[in-house]
Amino acid sequence: MAIEKLHEQLATLKPVLDSANRAIEIVSAEAPTIVFKITGFCGGCECSGSYKEGLQDLVAEHCPEMTVVEFIES
Numbered sequence: 001m002a003i004e005k006l007h008e009q010l011a012t013l014k015p016v017l018d019s020a021n022r023a024i025e026i027v028s029a030e031a032p033t034i035v036f037k038i039t040g041f042c043g044g045c046e047c048s049g050s051y052k053e054g055l056q057d058l059v060a061e062h063c064p065e066m067t068v069v070e071f072i073e074s
Contacts, residue, residue, distance in 0.1 A: 003029050005062040024051065033068040034059055041073065048073075 003026070010024055017023055022040035029035070036055055041048040056069045 002063040002065075006034075006058060009058055009062070024055070027072060029063075029066065031065045033070060034063065034066040035070045035072060037072045037074065039074050 006026065006029075010026070013024065017040075020040065023038070025037050027035040027037045038048070038051065041051065052071060055071075059066050059069050
């Protein structure tokens with residue numbers, strides 16, 4: 001399943017995110033919407049925006065049926 005590929009990609013980011021006290025997890029994934037929870041990012045900062053864009057690209061590449069990407073920031 002394509003969502004498993006996303007989980008694998010997030011797992012590769014985990015060490016980098018952990019070192020900065022950040023986390024990204026998939027909260028729900030029911031076509032056409034996928035929801036990520038991102039923790040430890042400054043709201044609206046360039047880094048946060050870069051990660052969001054990267055996640056949107058990963059979703060488009062691995063799960064094209066997910067056309068709506070949403071984020072919960074904490």
